[in-house]
Amino acid sequence: MLNIITDADLKAGHITKDNQQNTWHFKADNVTDFAFGISNHYVWQSSSLVVDVENQRRTRVDAVYNPHDTTYRPVIDYARKTVQAISYQFPKIPYPYSHETIFDGPDEMEFPMMVDNNPFERKKDAIQLTAHEIFHTIFPFYVGTNETKYSFMDEGWATMAEFYLHPMIDPSIPVDYDMTDINTSSGIEQDVPVMTLTPQLAGGARFMDKDQKPALAYFYVKEMLGDELFLKALRVYINSWKGKHPTPYDFFNCINTTSGKNLDWFWQNWFFEKGVPDLAISKVILKNKICSLVVSNVGTEAVPVHLTVYFADGSKQYLNSSAACWMNGAKTKAFSFSTSKRLKEITLGTAYDADINKQNNYWKAP
Incomplete structure (x- = not known):
C-alpha cells in the first residue's frame, strides 16, 4: 500500500501544480455512469493487485478519505x-x-x-458496506441490469456479497447477519412479490423485497446446486450478458439451462409469489437409540433446513437439507439418526435462514 497524499502533504500544500488553473482529464471504456470526488483535506492511499493470472492484468484500488475518520484507515485493505x-x-x-x-x-x-x-464505527459494518458497493461493479455496470425497474437484479447480489464475501475479507469476525427485516416484514400488507417493479415498492418491506429476499434466494440456490455448479452457471450468465441488458427471465433461464436443473418452481416461489418463511420442529421421538424428528413448513416459502443437535456431553451434530426438499409441494421433512449419547436440545436455523417465528425452532429434551 502506498500513501499518495498524506497529512504532511496536506499541511505543506504541495499537492497540485502551482498554476492558476489545473485541468483533469478522465477516460474510461465500457462504463454506464460517471462520478468524481473533490476535496482539499483528504488523504489518498493506493494499492494494486493482479486480477487476471492469464495476462497479469492489474487493478488499482484507492481509498480517499478524511484523516479524522480514523475508522476509514483499514478500508483500503477491505x-x-x-x-x-x-x-x-x-x-x-x-x-x-x-x-x-x-x-x-x-x-x-x-x-x-x-x-x-460513509465511515462506520464497527469493523463488520465497514467490511459489509465495502463488499456490497464494490460488488455493484458486476451488477448493474458490467452486466447492464435495469436497476430502476428490477433493482433486485443488482441489489440482491450486492447484499449477498455482504455476508458471503465477509469471511473472505476478514475471517476473524463472526458473521452475524441481521435478518430482522425479512423476519418482521414478510407477509405484511406492504410485502409484495420480488418481481414487483421497484418504483412500486414502499414502506417497511421495500428493503426486504429488493435487497434481502433476493439475496437469500440466490444463496439458497447456491446450496441447492452446490458451489461448483452454481459458480459455473453464474459465470455463464455474467459472460453471456456483460455489456448487455438482461431481464429477470434471462437470468432464470440461463441458470436453469447451464445447471441442467429446472428451478422454475423455486423462481415462482421466491420471486413471483408473496411468500412467508416459517419452519418448525414439529416432532421429536427417541426410541431404541434412534432419534426421529420432523420439520414442518408452516409458511409458504421454500427455506433450507439446518438442524443442530446438541448432546449432553457438549458435542453436536448437524442435519441439513437444501430448499429442494419442498420442491414437490411437501410440507414436512423427516430426519433420523442413531446415537448412544443423551440428547440435550435441538435448534433449527442458521444466521442465513429466514423465519418469521423463532419460537417453534427449538426442542429441549425432557
Whole structure:
C-alpha cells in the first residue's frame, strides 16, 4: 500500500501544480455512469493487485478519505480484498475494470470504478458496506441490469456479497447477519412479490423485497446446486450478458439451462409469489437409540433446513437439507439418526435462514 497524499502533504500544500488553473482529464471504456470526488483535506492511499493470472492484468484500488475518520484507515485493505475475492473466489471472474476508488462521502452509492461510502464505527459494518458497493461493479455496470425497474437484479447480489464475501475479507469476525427485516416484514400488507417493479415498492418491506429476499434466494440456490455448479452457471450468465441488458427471465433461464436443473418452481416461489418463511420442529421421538424428528413448513416459502443437535456431553451434530426438499409441494421433512449419547436440545436455523417465528425452532429434551 502506498500513501499518495498524506497529512504532511496536506499541511505543506504541495499537492497540485502551482498554476492558476489545473485541468483533469478522465477516460474510461465500457462504463454506464460517471462520478468524481473533490476535496482539499483528504488523504489518498493506493494499492494494486493482479486480477487476471492469464495476462497479469492489474487493478488499482484507492481509498480517499478524511484523516479524522480514523475508522476509514483499514478500508483500503477491505477494498483490495473485495476485488481479490471477486476475481478469484466469487463469482471468480477477473475484475473487469482497471481502477476502483473508495471515496469517503455522505452516502452509500456505487458508480463504475468508484463507490461513495460513509465511515462506520464497527469493523463488520465497514467490511459489509465495502463488499456490497464494490460488488455493484458486476451488477448493474458490467452486466447492464435495469436497476430502476428490477433493482433486485443488482441489489440482491450486492447484499449477498455482504455476508458471503465477509469471511473472505476478514475471517476473524463472526458473521452475524441481521435478518430482522425479512423476519418482521414478510407477509405484511406492504410485502409484495420480488418481481414487483421497484418504483412500486414502499414502506417497511421495500428493503426486504429488493435487497434481502433476493439475496437469500440466490444463496439458497447456491446450496441447492452446490458451489461448483452454481459458480459455473453464474459465470455463464455474467459472460453471456456483460455489456448487455438482461431481464429477470434471462437470468432464470440461463441458470436453469447451464445447471441442467429446472428451478422454475423455486423462481415462482421466491420471486413471483408473496411468500412467508416459517419452519418448525414439529416432532421429536427417541426410541431404541434412534432419534426421529420432523420439520414442518408452516409458511409458504421454500427455506433450507439446518438442524443442530446438541448432546449432553457438549458435542453436536448437524442435519441439513437444501430448499429442494419442498420442491414437490411437501410440507414436512423427516430426519433420523442413531446415537448412544443423551440428547440435550435441538435448534433449527442458521444466521442465513429466514423465519418469521423463532419460537417453534427449538426442542429441549425432557
